[in-house]
Amino acid sequence: MLARWRAVNAGVRAAEQAADRPSGSVALLAVSKLHPAQAIRTLHAAGQIAFGENYVQEALDKMAELADLPLQWHLIGPLQSNKTQSVAAHFDWVHSVDRLKIAQRLSAQRPAELPPLQICLQVNIDDEDSKSGCALADLPALAEAVLALPHVRLRGLMAIPKPGNVAAHALLAKTASDLLARLPALAAQPFDTLSMGMSDDLTDAVAAGSTMVRIGTAIFGARPAPESD
Numbered sequence: 001m002l003a004r005w006r007a008v009n010a011g012v013r014a015a016e017q018a019a020d021r022p023s024g025s026v027a028l029l030a031v032s033k034l035h036p037a038q039a040i041r042t043l044h045a046a047g048q049i050a051f052g053e054n055y056v057q058e059a060l061d062k063m064a065e066l067a068d069l070p071l072q073w074h075l076i077g078p079l080q081s082n083k084t085q086s087v088a089a090h091f092d093w094v095h096s097v098d099r100l101k102i103a104q105r106l107s108a109q110r111p112a113e114l115p116p117l118q119i120c121l122q123v124n125i126d127d128e129d130s131k132s133g134c135a136l137a138d139l140p141a142l143a144e145a146v147l148a149l150p151h152v153r154l155r156g157l158m159a160i161p162k163p164g165n166v167a168a169h170a171l172l173a174k175t176a177s178d179l180l181a182r183l184p185a186l187a188a189q190p191f192d193t194l195s196m197g198m199s200d201d202l203t204d205a206v207a208a209g210s211t212m213v214r215i216g217t218a219i220f221g222a223r224p225a226p227e228s229d
């Protein structure tokens with residue numbers, strides 16, 4: 001696993017260089033869903049801080065087991081309203097906010113002693129059949145409403161393009177810059193994150209401006225099938 005993690009890091013650096021971007025401008029989120037806490041502990045010892053999880057209860061169990069480590073936890077899977085309270089209390093980032101009700105609950109439930117929850121809005125960039133992600137047309141209104149919430153910081157956009165859709169990365173990047181031009185108040189957040197790029201589309205995503213790639217399989221190997229959350 002450590003050899004794969006090093007190879008993925010080298011791949012991110014190579015993609016930055018190929019895109020003429022500064023070394024270190026793209027963060028690696030290690031997607032640890034369905035992998036054991038011990039694997040996270042091993043990667044942390046090697047220098048990995050940020051971990052992505054999809055299933056709230058599974059993530060809470062791992063957080064409890066790894067409470068001695070200064071890890072940064074990112075929720076990247078779909079979020080139902082009945083889970084927002086534990087997410088607001090325990091995660092550092094949520095990449096999958098796609099409607100106002102969820103953002104409102106996260107803001108209202110974020111404990112006062114914690115820094116604001118860092119969030120990305122998930123955009124449905126190319127999949128009309130998917131229920132995940134805000135439609136492009138609805139994004140400006142959602143972003144404006146989220147900006148007014150006190151305990152979340154709107155850091156950027158996230159997308160999960162269909163495999164092979166290389167145009168999706170550029171579209172997400174353009175969507176983010178259009179949004180910033182339309183809502184100048186976003187710049188204060190700061191609105192600086194493009195969460196895109198997975199094991200198979202890392203290089204394209206970095207070329208298009210990704211600032212955070214979410215990599216699971218290429219680091220940890222194949223996952224067992226999910227249990228219901």
Ligand SMILES: *Cc1c(COP(=O)(O)O)cnc(C)c1O
Binds near residue numbers: 054
């Ligand atoms: C599982 C998952 C990933 C990681 O996928 P791999 O193919 O294992 O790299 C990235 N992003 C999201 C939203 C995921 O659910």
